[in-house]
Amino acid sequence: MNRIDSKKNPTVKAIKKLTTPAGRKKANQYLLESWHLVGEALQHLPTTQINLILATDQQLLQHQAAFHDKNVTVISNEVAKELGATSTPQGIFAVVNIPKQRQFPQSLQGAWLLLDDVQDPGNIGTMVRTADAAGFTGVIFGDGTASQYNDKVLRAMQGSQFHLQLFRTDLLPLVKRLHQQNFPVFGTALDPNAQNYRDVQPISDFALVMGNEGNGMQPELLRQTTNNLYIPITGQAESLNVAVAAAILMFQLHQT
Amino acid sequence: MNRIDSKKNPTVKAIKKLTTPAGRKKANQYLLESWHLVGEALQHLPTTQINLILATDQQLLQHQAAFHDKNVTVISNEVAKELGATSTPQGIFAVVNIPKQRQFPQSLQGAWLLLDDVQDPGNIGTMVRTADAAGFTGVIFGDGTASQYNDKVLRAMQGSQFHLQLFRTDLLPLVKRLHQQNFPVFGTALDPNAQNYRDVQPISDFALVMGNEGNGMQPELLRQTTNNLYIPITGQAESLNVAVAAAILMFQLHQT
Structure with missing residues (x-):
């Protein structure tokens, strides 16, 4: 030894x-x-x-x-x-x-979380852990999103990386492709003109995109989604923490 | 100057x-x-x-x-x-x-979040911010819960301390009193024998108790609540982050 x-x-x-x-x-x-x-x-x-x-x-x-x-x-x-x-x-x-990235699937099945330029490692890890708890199939790290091998991301994931499929890719061509395949992609926007998340019926196969902490999703990506959701804020807070918003949406959309 | x-x-x-x-x-x-x-x-x-x-x-x-x-x-x-x-x-x-604590109200109205020995400042601050966004009236810091004046709590609250009533008190006598006043108090437990939170109808006046990150709520406190809720975990994650669980529950219970 x-x-x-x-x-x-x-x-x-x-x-x-x-x-x-x-x-x-x-x-x-x-x-x-x-x-x-x-x-x-x-x-x-x-x-x-x-x-x-x-x-x-x-x-x-x-x-x-x-x-x-x-x-x-x-x-x-x-x-x-x-x-x-x-x-x-x-x-x-x-x-x-660090394993070689598996071949990216030709089409997705199940519930997927997509992270568009999310910065805070604690937020990223918490979202992966929450996706695991909500029965999601995988998480896709968009370009710009911090690494899944960062120590703070690893700590916050609490081992959920071993339960889910994790990929890293450019989200824009992916979302375009999903849209063409009629795979529902929900964007998120701090915009009361978007759809209230409570009005969406739970579904089994879809992608949910969460955006950057300060700036939200890239505008080009928001335009490529099937639908954009918002969480109504009834108090005086300006916004929700991104991992909190992701949790509320994941547990609402995916109720298997 | x-x-x-x-x-x-x-x-x-x-x-x-x-x-x-x-x-x-x-x-x-x-x-x-x-x-x-x-x-x-x-x-x-x-x-x-x-x-x-x-x-x-x-x-x-x-x-x-x-x-x-x-x-x-x-x-x-x-x-x-x-x-x-x-x-x-x-x-x-x-x-x-640091202001003198206001006189604790004889009875509560609206939605209140109670923190039982929550340790992580980021979690505490995020829960106060989320309570604000969900239209809660106030947050009560139980003994053992980190201070609202801690710099990391302040940063995560994002100013929500100015929008809500914040108190610090011993939760055990408070929850007993609320129970006597027929004010609903929901505890939280990682226990499938507790009530699935999705089966609770949204209400306007209630208290929700979140527990310690590692140990959950004090057992004595769990016995004093009106009802204890759990969030069903469908994946392989062992648990949810406490601020994430609080967010899911607050947005489910309080839909004004």
């Missing part, structure tokens, strides 16, 4: 680089933190390719059963602090290969 | 202390950051007592009209960075008096 005690160890330095977009791209790997996420990854072998598991003595002892046939590198608390995103890390990590 | 250029200035040091709970308590003041929030505070004078407005030259120029009869202290970018919560602050702040 390997052991790393110093945060100056070259492996630690290499792993630390996975917390940046450039480092992830270069290594084609990302870092998972916490037992919840590492445990989910272990349940999704071999689709998920784990390169390295790192655990403190305490974490190793606690999850012995799950690790019995795995090669675990034991790390000191100092190393855990160096790699962790918080000041009191749990002390368990996995280095995972 | 006063001017502060150095972050070592004693006033800057004193204001910086307002970013901690102890500092806020000692001074009985809190710090608002960003034009959106300072502008909302200016619209709510004299109920909101502003002690000091600090702005960079650029912000002063940009909001001259709003500041015409106000005493503004001009600050350097260095001071703005020292006081700001982010690395690129807007450069506008207000030091506001």
